[in-house]
Amino acid sequence: MTLTVKPIAILEDNYAWFLRDEATGTTAVMDAAVVEPILDFVQAEGGRLDWLLITHHHGDHIAGIPEVAARTGAKVAGNANDAHRLPKLDVAVKPGDLFSLGKSEAHVIDTPGHTRGHISWHFPSGEALLCGDTLFAAGCGRLLEGNAAEMFASLQKLTVLPAATRICCGHEYTLSNIRYALSVEPENEALKAFAELARSLRAEGKPTLPTTLGTEHAINPFLHARDVAHFAELRSGKDSFR
Numbered sequence: 001m002t003l004t005v006k007p008i009a010i011l012e013d014n015y016a017w018f019l020r021d022e023a024t025g026t027t028a029v030m031d032a033a034v035v036e037p038i039l040d041f042v043q044a045e046g047g048r049l050d051w052l053l054i055t056h057h058h059g060d061h062i063a064g065i066p067e068v069a070a071r072t073g074a075k076v077a078g079n080a081n082d083a084h085r086l087p088k089l090d091v092a093v094k095p096g097d098l099f100s101l102g103k104s105e106a107h108v109i110d111t112p113g114h115t116r117g118h119i120s121w122h123f124p125s126g127e128a129l130l131c132g133d134t135l136f137a138a139g140c141g142r143l144l145e146g147n148a149a150e151m152f153a154s155l156q157k158l159t160v161l162p163a164a165t166r167i168c169c170g171h172e173y174t175l176s177n178i179r180y181a182l183s184v185e186p187e188n189e190a191l192k193a194f195a196e197l198a199r200s201l202r203a204e205g206k207p208t209l210p211t212t213l214g215t216e217h218a219i220n221p222f223l224h225a226r227d228v229a230h231f232a233e234l235r236s237g238k239d240s241f242r
Helices: 036-044 065-072 080-085 148-159 174-184 188-202 212-221 227-239
Strands: 002-009 014-021 027-030 051-053 074-080 091-093 098-101 104-110 119-123 128-132 164-170
Touching: 002 128, 002 164, 014 036, 014 164, 027 036, 027 104, 036 065, 051 065, 065 074, 065 080, 065 128, 074 080, 080 091, 098 164, 104 148, 128 148, 148 227, 164 227, 188 212
Parallel strands: 027 051, 051 074, 074 091, 128 164
Antiparallel strands: 002 014, 014 027, 098 104, 104 119, 119 128
């Protein structure tokens, strides 16, 4: 891989993500919500931190960024259209832009739905999608600011990426998502197999992430929605599922 991507487990069920462009050694952390665990992880990876990248403005994705930036000298990049809700940006990107992490280029994708200003970062050469709270393993983000049509459209943008793309999302919600997915698609054999794998990983204290887009096409009911109305029905069902 031209791009190393590793999850950093933080808070109760969040993931930040450590990225390293292997060609140049340039590094980044996506969604640094805390300080010491991020700095400890970076130190264990060699101590270099060049960039702090952002998917969206929620505190459990950005709260640690100002201090981490101050202590490391890392630059901050996020959505220009949401800059008023983000830490001070050194580079303000817009959907459609290309962002260079060393020799690894990210395509900035507009993915509203969870929030209005949510973006995802796709690194084609590294087969990685940093999608925050838009697409989860076996699930998708709640509609906190956006609506069903926006989230459905955002997911459609992501589903056309290559099947091998690693899905690096912001939360360890997988087991909960699986329970709902099985209630919707109880005969989905791929989903049942993934459920066994996910339970085994969590029992060992390991992350279920990243999955791949190919896996999500097979197991994720939100990617099977026929249209916006069907997606809205699925999302409402998940919101009330216990």
